[in-house]
Amino acid sequence: MKSYSDYIWFETEKKVEYIRITDEVEQRLFDSGIQEGFCLVSAMHITASVYVNDAEQGLIQDINEWLQHLAPEEKDYRHNSLSDPNAEAHLRRLIMGHQVVLPVTEGKLDLGPWEQVYYAEFDGQRRKRVVIKIIGE
Amino acid sequence: MKSYSDYIWFETEKKVEYIRITDEVEQRLFDSGIQEGFCLVSAMHITASVYVNDAEQGLIQDINEWLQHLAPEEKDYRHNSLSDPNAEAHLRRLIMGHQVVLPVTEGKLDLGPWEQVYYAEFDGQRRKRVVIKIIGE
Amino acid sequence: MKSYSDYIWFETEKKVEYIRITDEVEQRLFDSGIQEGFCLVSAMHITASVYVNDAEQGLIQDINEWLQHLAPEEKDYRHNSLSDPNAEAHLRRLIMGHQVVLPVTEGKLDLGPWEQVYYAEFDGQRRKRVVIKIIGE
Numbered sequence: 001m002k003s004y005s006d007y008i009w010f011e012t013e014k015k016v017e018y019i020r021i022t023d024e025v026e027q028r029l030f031d032s033g034i035q036e037g038f039c040l041v042s043a044m045h046i047t048a049s050v051y052v053n054d055a056e057q058g059l060i061q062d063i064n065e066w067l068q069h070l071a072p073e074e075k076d077y078r079h080n081s082l083s084d085p086n087a088e089a090h091l092r093r094l095i096m097g098h099q100v101v102l103p104v105t106e107g108k109l110d111l112g113p114w115e116q117v118y119y120a121e122f123d124g125q126r127r128k129r130v131v132i133k134i135i136g137e
Numbered sequence: 138m139k140s141y142s143d144y145i146w147f148e149t150e151k152k153v154e155y156i157r158i159t160d161e162v163e164q165r166l167f168d169s170g171i172q173e174g175f176c177l178v179s180a181m182h183i184t185a186s187v188y189v190n191d192a193e194q195g196l197i198q199d200i201n202e203w204l205q206h207l208a209p210e211e212k213d214y215r216h217n218s219l220s221d222p223n224a225e226a227h228l229r230r231l232i233m234g235h236q237v238v239l240p241v242t243e244g245k246l247d248l249g250p251w252e253q254v255y256y257a258e259f260d261g262q263r264r265k266r267v268v269i270k271i272i273g274e
Numbered sequence: 275m276k277s278y279s280d281y282i283w284f285e286t287e288k289k290v291e292y293i294r295i296t297d298e299v300e301q302r303l304f305d306s307g308i309q310e311g312f313c314l315v316s317a318m319h320i321t322a323s324v325y326v327n328d329a330e331q332g333l334i335q336d337i338n339e340w341l342q343h344l345a346p347e348e349k350d351y352r353h354n355s356l357s358d359p360n361a362e363a364h365l366r367r368l369i370m371g372h373q374v375v376l377p378v379t380e381g382k383l384d385l386g387p388w389e390q391v392y393y394a395e396f397d398g399q400r401r402k403r404v405v406i407k408i409i410g411e
Binding site for chain 1: 177181183214216219224227228230232235268
């Protein structure tokens with residue numbers, strides 16, 4: 001069994017950003033030389049998500065407004081009096097999930113026609129990272 | 138390390154359907170011959186989910202009504218003016234998740250007494266697939 | 275490839291509890307002797323979650339109130355007339371997810387500075403378990 005680890009660092013300009021990272025993940029897979037296995041992509045900070053969905057800006061805005069509605073910023077959270085006022089960012093990460101496992105087949109990510117890997121930042125303007133870990137042969 | 142990949146195709150009659158696929162996954166595991174490892178089951182289309190929960194029709198109806206409430210079909214989504222009018226299906230997939238990793242022990246899926254693997258279609262009546270990828274020994 | 279399986283049992287005093295299990299998972303990883311690989315932590319009962327987020331009691335209370343709002347206990351669920359009256363617990367598990375895959379690097383869980391593994395019980399006061407399965411080398 002072979003294994004490979006690397007990290008992608010982010011420091012977004014805005015508080016909330018959605019960044020397509022499929023190509024960065026595919027590059028790491030190529031570097032790893034692994035042909036068959038699993039590729040884990042996981043946000044290491046607890047106010048960010050990694051998810052798979054469409055690279056369509058209208059939908060990304062829809063997702064963002066929907067998250068603002070389901071986990072509003074203005075609500076009177078306990079967390080906000082004790083720590084960084086970012087409780088809504090924790091909740092949005094929980095809805096969206098923080099990791100994906102991508103199948104690796106014949107040296108490629110085995111993704112459907114519209115599947116794109118995204119990093120969603122909900123409390124940015126600081127350095128954060130995503131771990132990419134690939135195991136296989 | 139051994140690896141195995143296969144696909145399950147769906148073309149649902151209705152727009153929204155919940156389909157139990159535990160037996161289909163277990164069959165692929167048997168075919169793979171893998172005794173110890175991980176089995177990934179992942180929707181390859183971005184308006185469908187794979188999740189683990191109860192094979193109880195009352196609960197499935199509850200889940201569906203709850204998703205209709207959290208991500209309503211009628212809302213004025215940007216995505217719907219640019220593309221297929223299916224933004225709500227993307228959002229429901231995001232809540233429900235698109236993949237599960239099942240532990241494989243002694244050649245069986247190591248599931249709890251009520252755990253069943255489901256495919257949830259939120260924008261059906263077209264051909265879609267799920268990838269099953271198993272790695273182990 | 276090596277593999278390792280173990281279980282953590284829970285029988286919570288209260289119906290709803292959030293229990294930090296990072297140390298219990300790390301102990302199993304140590305016992306496994308695996309240096310590089312993936313560690314799956316997955317709830318085997320369908321009214322409980324495993325997730326990664328902050329060990330901050332204010333946030334945990336915020337998460338709990340937010341789940342009570344998104345999946346209220348009092349709603350007239352079909353499931354509650356047919357089975358245990360715990361439909362809301364199934365829905366909360368679906369939002370929060372039921373499993374995480376943790377990267378294992380140099381014999382340690384490769385977690386970010388605030389990442390903690392949690393078991394969330396939404397219908398407790400009965401025996402339930404979580405499977406920990408580690409594969410790698």
